[in-house]
Amino acid sequence: MPRAIFNFPSGFLWGTATAAHQVEGNNLNNDWWAWEQGEGNIRNGDKSGKACDWWAGRRWREDFDRASETFQNAHRLSVEWSRVQPEPDRWDETALDRYREMLLGLKERGMIAMLTLHHFSNPQWLMEMGGWENDEAVTLFGAFVRRAVQALAPHCNLWVTINEPNVYATGAYLGGGFPPGRNDMKAALKVLSNLVKAHALAYQVIHEIQPNAQVGVAHHWRGFIAGDWNPLTRQAVRLYDQVFNNSFAQALQTGRFDARMLREAIPQAKGTQDFIGLNYYTRETIRFDLTRSKDMYTRRFFRKDLELSEGGFLANDPEGFKQCIEWGNRFGLPIYITENGAEDSKDDFRRKYLVEHVHQMWHMVNFNFPIKGYFHWSLVDNFEWERGWTQRFGLWGLNEETQARVRRPSVDLYAEICRANALSSEMVEKWASAALNRIMPV
Ligand code: FCB
Numbered sequence: 001m002p003r004a005i006f007n008f009p010s011g012f013l014w015g016t017a018t019a020a021h022q023v024e025g026n027n028l029n030n031d032w033w034a035w036e037q038g039e040g041n042i043r044n045g046d047k048s049g050k051a052c053d054w055w056a057g058r059r060w061r062e063d064f065d066r067a068s069e070t071f072q073n074a075h076r077l078s079v080e081w082s083r084v085q086p087e088p089d090r091w092d093e094t095a096l097d098r099y100r101e102m103l104l105g106l107k108e109r110g111m112i113a114m115l116t117l118h119h120f121s122n123p124q125w126l127m128e129m130g131g132w133e134n135d136e137a138v139t140l141f142g143a144f145v146r147r148a149v150q151a152l153a154p155h156c157n158l159w160v161t162i163n164e165p166n167v168y169a170t171g172a173y174l175g176g177g178f179p180p181g182r183n184d185m186k187a188a189l190k191v192l193s194n195l196v197k198a199h200a201l202a203y204q205v206i207h208e209i210q211p212n213a214q215v216g217v218a219h220h221w222r223g224f225i226a227g228d229w230n231p232l233t234r235q236a237v238r239l240y241d242q243v244f245n246n247s248f249a250q251a252l253q254t255g256r257f258d259a260r261m262l263r264e265a266i267p268q269a270k271g272t273q274d275f276i277g278l279n280y281y282t283r284e285t286i287r288f289d290l291t292r293s294k295d296m297y298t299r300r301f302f303r304k305d306l307e308l309s310e311g312g313f314l315a316n317d318p319e320g321f322k323q324c325i326e327w328g329n330r331f332g333l334p335i336y337i338t339e340n341g342a343e344d345s346k347d348d349f350r351r352k353y354l355v356e357h358v359h360q361m362w363h364m365v366n367f368n369f370p371i372k373g374y375f376h377w378s379l380v381d382n383f384e385w386e387r388g389w390t391q392r393f394g395l396w397g398l399n400e401e402t403q404a405r406v407r408r409p410s411v412d413l414y415a416e417i418c419r420a421n422a423l424s425s426e427m428v429e430k431w432a433s434a435a436l437n438r439i440m441p442v
Pocket of ligand 1: 019163164167220279339377384385393
């Protein structure tokens, strides 16, 4: 067997990503907390509770230690709007102090911070005003961004305005199990277009405060593959691709929002990205199916030859990662992989998934795709939205009752990658030998 070292460029960022509501705990004032109290909204009736106890117990300190001791040099985290602005006319400076502390904590550990300003959760007061369907949400978000960035800019210049606007809009307004639990295409597209406007405003506000800021969006790109030759299947693939994958990012490039059933000129959005953030998990196959009116007449599934994660939530499909990066490269901007990872309490699937995706990324870097960093989802198991605690995405496991962290083998695999700024055939052999023949030429 030949040996190989797949090196990454110097200065490459290696980290993990987290989101406020998923790790902080006791976010009493947002829409997710309210949603968790409702029966049947979260799998098993799970609640975020203390989550990873980053807020009350300040356990971000020990988790950042874990990250830095295992050679991660960056971390992506998010700010919880409802903490900074608990009521429409009240700002909580002590909350901003806490985030400042976290950013300083990263700096002290020699880690670069990437800060997300909206990661799915919203202040409950905003939802009572109609949430993102209400056009006022755009200016309200702009005001929050101004406060947050004024306070935190001295310690951060990499900003993600909005995490996965497409997942948020469909999750919350197209039956995806997020609050407010609506199922209304018109509302979903209206929300998506308001998120374009909110991003554009945030971009402008951030640059006004910090001219050298790097501002982007964490785009969730999902591959849709036609599962048969039915022309209606092809049409469905094109529709999904345009509405889900393209419409948001295109609007930020051209100033024109085209979600087929809603088209709108949003000129202020044109040219409002300094980098492209890519969240890639999987691709899926689609077939037109007349019996499934609820699911836009489609059936979606994973290809039979792909290995599925523990709960069947995603497939190990690094070929899709290549497509995702090619898609991101259309915009001619630097690229960060803002999320990529797998649910796996047994930490067997994850190791294969990790090495195969890092290997795919290396391949793309060597064809000069301008990838600047990779953030694995996630550092430690955390509250997985409507899936509660049933999915385990952490390099470290978590016992949410005792708050004990469990070091999974992936921690050490990822540490070796981060330390070497490379993946090697020896690492693959040691940690994920089943993936060796997919990575090495024989
Ligand atoms: C992404 C979300 C992130 C996490 C992962 C598993 O869609 O951005 O918060 O839930 O999926």
